[in-house]
Amino acid sequence: MLLTARSLTKAYGASIVLHDVSFVLNASDRIGVVGPNGVGKSTLLRILMGQEEPESGKVSLAPNVEIGYQPQQASDHLQGSGTSIQDLLLQATGNLRQLEKRMHELEMAMAVVDADLIEPLLHEYSHISSRFEDLGGYKIEYRIDQVLSGLHINTLSRERHVETLSGGERARVGLAALLLRSPDVLLLDEPTNHLDFASMEWLEAYLTNYRGALLMVSHDRQFLNRAVNQIFEINEHDRSLHSYTGNYDAYVQAQANARAKWEADYERQQEEILELRKRIKDAERNVGHAHRTAPRDNDKFVRYFLAQGKQNAVSNIVRTAEVQLERIEANLISKPPKLVRVTSQFITDPLRSQEVITLANVSKQFGENKLFQDITHTIQPEARILLTGPNGAGKTTLFKIIMGQEQPDSGQIQLAPGIRLGYLSQEAETLDPDKTVLEAYRHQQVGSEGEFIGRLLGHGLFRLEDIQKKVRSLSHGQKRKLEIACLMAQHPNVLLLDEPTNYISLDVLEAFEEAILQFPGPVIAISHDRWFIQRYGGELWTLDQGQLSINTERGSGYLHATWQDAN
Template sequence: MLIIEKLNKSYGQETVLNDVSLTLDRGVIAGLIGANGTGKTTLFTMITSIEEADSGRVSTSNNEKIGYLPQAVSVQEGRSVDSLLQEALSELRELESRMRELETRIESGEAAAAEEYGVLTGRFEALGGYDIEWKQRMIFDGMGLGEIDRSRPVDTLSGGEKTRLSLAKLLLSSPDILLLDEPTNNLDIASLEWLENYLAQYRGGVMIASHDRRFLNATVNRIYEIDEHTHEINEYPGNYDDFRSVREAERKQRETAWEEEQAELKELKQVIRTVAASTGKKNRRRDNDKFAHTFKTERQQQSRSRSIQSAKERLERIQANPVQRPVKPMQFRAGPVGNEIRSDSVLRAEGIVKRYGGRTVLNGVDISLRFDSRLVVTGANGTGKTTLLRILTGEEIPDSGTLYTSAGAKIGYLPQESEIPDEETVLAWYRKGRPGGEDEFIFDLVTTGLFRYDDIRKTIRTLSLGQKRKLELARIIAEEPNVLILDEPTNHFSLDVIEELESALAEFRGPVLAVSHDREFIRKFGGEVWDLRDGKLEKGKE
């Protein structure tokens, strides 16, 4: 069991986690969600002692072993695939060696040796020591690494292969508690489905930070959400769909409360204006009773004064703690009306060939986008999907083939990995090379709902991976493209941003080409699905 008690973490004046407490029992698979930058990765690094908490306590019952897959995998240069595997099995090898020693001592009649041997054999069995060769093959095949050369240097692998190798290594070590930070980012659909089945049978506790809704629905039985405003953690039973139903009801309540509060504010301001205006008017006396008239006038003025004071006090209370205004929906603007592209051939590539060394990645690929195209490209890791997008956007040059782009096309490209320089601030990079005043850019950036006023002066190196990607997305929105090319557009985004992005894409007036392994995104996207395999692009099954 993992036990977290009143964990707190701040960076300077910025609170990241506030009094976070939870327990993770054996058999519980929990999803950890929250907006980008709310501290999901920070929580994992404090559980694993990579970072220290400001206060609070993390503990496990019975000294249970914690295994952690970070979001950004780093591997030492020069290491081979096999050396990493042997590292994963180090505890088993040590147990094996000690058990051989104890067997010799048991034969000599040492009672203490027999007792220790019983403890070690229980641990050896729990780690899968008696069927480790089978387990190793099963995990490697499931991760799509079955054919990989074990002597190959790890730094020659693709990013996706490194992630899958790191995950395979972690699963082989058989930790009691698994912490997985965005484990699906570099998994193809076959590996995703294998991992879902594997986790369903896992006997320990698991916590997963993930943006993949279908993966969460298939695996988790509890949701922990880090609130981006209070920085506290909230617990919800069930999977992601169960959580979303609760949050959707809460969102509708907030919208209703905001609308009712705005109506009340308008009414209070009107009361203050009306009563104040009437107070300044003199009442005309209609009889000769001067005393009665004066008394009546004073009573009316006192009543008006009380009404104004009461309205002002209520107004001040509301303004001191207003209901948060609902965020404006994300929207891709394809420039002014009429700027959308209407060509039947917006972007076309024919016979594209690309080689790296002796390996042919793209072998005669043809693809065409018309004004209303919605295309998703899928395929296993390393098949050339990103290479194809980089060629289409002019980031790479093919070895052969032709590329045509319509003169009216303005492409917005979201790369798979962030390409923003770390030394700049959020605002400086957002406005770079674009005319306009600072206040205008601040307003535009904040109204996207992707950043708050507190974020705009931060340096980019202080942002999470998800926040960097949100900045790239905000820049694309601001540039008003009429063609969108998106490489794994759900990677590193929090779930609320993904759902906003899906809605914005549905309303976009232009062609969209996306590479994705996110099954829920592909379903909602609703376009044609093409598969890149063995250097060829083929239309998928309907």
């Protein structure tokens, strides 16, 4: 056992986010943590890391066990002034360097020590060299090259300061440093958010062969299917943890089976309770009927005898039924909670123009970095476009140019009359952290507070107790849900979606995907979510090295075949 969690309970004020959570991590465990947004998945990782204290319960590590953690916003803690990529790599491999130094010291000591004093030195050397080998110390330079290449950051100069990197580059550098540390327990919170397809596939293979334990929060269904052998679900009703063996698909099936059995057992028990109560009631009614129909021949003995016999028989029936009822009610099966149904639906007016967005010779560069040049294309009303390319290729910048938030260096963007652009940003950029959920939702809309509360709750994205919370207090996933609700409230007829599945819990994700598929207007999506892409289909636009290539062949099979080429 590397790590043990015993009866962890965590609350923020009156809100309990984790209740009586217990589990054990062993070296071979590859565990994915799932559950709706806001149920405490990230909180659990921070408690395990020691960054937060539980109200009750305890986390225990085995002796000499090292734990490593990458938060959702992995880039934030890497912005220290003056820190270079090389600095991070040296820090990450510091333990190996120390082990290597101690091995050299022991080798020198054993070369000159007396024979009768060498045994303890040999014992220590054996222990340290085994540890050094287990952590990959004998091939550390190869491992550095392997990890940097696998995460597609090997082209970055190691002398570059971290604060000069993009958010995605910082996240991947942080992940590389963590993997090179090779901690015994690896805690990852949404590790695939800033990875392209090739990097995700490399990480899947790397984690499959990882020697330590892995506990990972992720919304990426394909990644969970390939990288984990166990699922931890945090239940939104009682905030407890339930364990399922196997990958994500196995979890979904097991959960469906368990739910069906629970519902069937509950219905069967309720029917049995009703039958027993009816039996008792009928028996008591029969007693009264027997009194009314007793012989009226003035033979008191006969009347008494018949009444007593009837009462005794009824009494036995009632007593037996009452004992059965008491036994059942002492072990009542709780009623399965109503499943929260997330309903995402866009209501919008159709577009009349056949040329919705026209790009004519659009070019953009920042300094010497030429993002794209001479992009010319017309987007039609039913377009489904997947915009791909390496991180930093200019995909988000192209969106901002279409929206008018940035100007191209040359060329023109023409929007058809009546267009209402709906934009979903990658990092909740559009939300005011000082507003409440309700205030953010009703921003720039006309209507009564009751109307907005009804609409917001009707989507199934928030509960009544959530709508007065400040945006800054929400989890990343809850902010994403609020952005989706705001997007639908705008009634857009054109969608620009920048990594739309990031941070969204799996229950919301499937409903939102369905809404996107049913959307009547054009959709342009930037995404690295392979499951989403397979459902989405559409044209493939690839931005790379300043050029935009367009392939109009539709279908997920084609997209899957081109993932490696596109990235």
